[in-house]
Amino acid sequence: MCLRVERRSSSVHGSHDNPAQEGRDQLEVRPGGMLVQMRVSSGTEHQNLAQVTNIRVKVKRGPACHEVLISPQASFGELKKKLAEPTGLHHEDQKLIYKKRERGSKQYLDVAGVTDGSKIVLVEDVLGRERRCLEMLKKVQREKASKTLEGSSSELDKMSEKVLALKKVASEGGKVESMDVEKLIDALMKLYIKLDSLVVQGDLNLQKRLQVRKTQEHIEMLDALKLKSPLGQSTKPTKTKQAEKKQVKFKGLMPGTHQAPRNSDPVVVTTKWETFE
Template sequence: MMSSSLGLGSGRDDEIRGSEVWEVRPGGMLVQSRSGGSGVTGIRDQVPPIRVRVKYGSAYHEVSINPRASFGELKKMLMEPSGLHHEEQKLIYKKRERSSRQYLDVAGVKNRSKVELVEDVASRERRSLEMLTTARREKAAKSLAEIDSKVQKLSQQVLTMRAKADEGGEVEIREVDNLTAILMTILVKLDGMIIGGDQKLMKNKQEKKVRELVETLDKLKLPANPPNDGNRRPQMTSSRKAATPVDVKNKNKIIPPPQQRQQQQTRNNPGAVTTTKWETFE
């Protein structure tokens, strides 16, 4: 009987221990969990709340909180009355800054205890920088997405014009110039974006794509024998025609070549004899 009663008692104790949840306190001590398991009212909820007076500048805020809560939870409750983000707050109790993971009761906070709230300037600047970096990344991602969509549409137009030229059709130089100008504007915009990581790889990929499209358009503007009309550029020749000499005094008169001038002088003076043989005197 005694052994059986002990056995029953042992099984009951195991059942009670099984329903309990254990946790490690900040000092390293293993204690019962502050929150109860499912179906059981937590020990933390059974503790009556305390009122903590928090000084921020010249103002005081009184907060009702569970004594087994952490300083981090107290910071979150102070966000609305103080206007500070919980990551920008410093809580000082008994002239010591308290960690967000530290519990109020462990630090000795009791009912009507006074806690000082100070703004953490370094954390605020760091958080502002993180927010600015995040905003820049989001803006860059949006711009890259818009550019990618636009480049895809322009790529289809370039391919259509190239196919038309390959089939012997006429391509308007004006349209080629317009597309080239749009692509160059996109290239300048990509070059001015300062980003890193995966976004930089996407940016380099788009720049390469735009340069390839510009090169394709440049080839379309240099066909083998372009017709000389109003829409196409005339064929440029490398040789220049010899300029005909013009009299400086009278620009309307054209100076004839030397042979023509000699013939004209002979006609004007019939008695003059012109010869090209010269005698040599010793």
Template sequence: MLRSKSSKPSSPAIAGDTAKAVDEWEVRPGGMLVQKRNPNADAGAVAFPPIPNIRVRVKHGSAYLDVYLSPQSTFGELKKLLSERTGLHPLDQKLVYKGKDRDSSAYLDIAGVKDRSKIVLLEDSTAQAKRVLEMRRSAKMEKAAKSISQISVEVDKLALQVSALDAAVSKGVKVGENDVLNLIELLMTQLIKLDGIAVDGEAKQQRGMQVEFTTLSLIWISMF
């Protein structure tokens, strides 16, 4: 009778190579099999020296300002540095280089700015006026929203009193006429306040909702 030959066990060297090969691969979340990245792979990468800063001479009025920054900076970043030196808001600045007004998103090196290049700083009166108007508008809207919130708190308190009177009436308790008239007067006062608030946008919608709620409270108490 012939005996079947038993398979020879894998040698440790082969098994080790197989385990190493398997360990070099990984499955990404999408199911793709890729080779693992060596965390130390970048250790031997060539390190490029940092780009040295350049000195830019900025003429502001009769004065000259020396600013040091990377040539890969934008004109907007230069404006921020100049704002610290001049107190002029970055949005109110115009930077003119080689006779052209440069956009804040433009890069110095791409525009040709080099060490010791000269740039002229001008005040943009149009942008300044626009920014001031926007600040005033924002402050006005913020004040209006605060006023509406304060009125909302007062109306909520009055609505609770209306609800309490309604509960009393439901139980057969006689409600004083002066109490009803007083609540009506207070609710009307809040409506007048709401009507005097000039708003637009989101605040306008907020005011409209508050007017509607206050009016419903008035209708409710008028039914007593």
């Protein structure tokens, strides 16, 4: 075994010493003693990739023609992004046709056979544009609905504190102002209508259902509070009918006022005076 290792090592050293072996592929010894070809460094690979020259393709859209300088190893999707600025079309609204075939965004130029000076036709994708606009509209509606739910959630939390405070006062035997209860019920009803008219999907729909259920529970709690606990008046009471009757009766007894008897005939007043001698 020792002789074999020495021979291998001597042969390796001999290959390095021999100038005739300089042009051949260099060998390296692995830790196990196996002779293999020396691996190419990663720097050399990057250098080879950098030597790839760009190509110039002509993209025709109607009467206009655009020349784009791009790498042959690029994809058609990258070419669409380069064409977005000069053509004014979003890259998702473009169709690229090469050799009478539409090319996908993930397909590569060199694989499709695109070379320097190749001609590509650009067509607007109407359906793709409509699809993208619908997706953008859904995104905007979702963001708007999300903000609405966030605002209603904070508003509902504030009203929940008021409801619990009124319930605590009633449970301790105190009087709850009827005006406060009515205002709170009115605010909760408005919030309920607002949530009910909101159109959402997915996770937002679950948030909406939870808020609607919580709003309903608060309204039912306040209705029960109105029936079970005594409610006070928050404003001064107005004149009752009995007070108005007393006031009318008092006016009839004031001097200078005349009150006709109920079952008497009507009195006729004339301006002819009768004189007696």
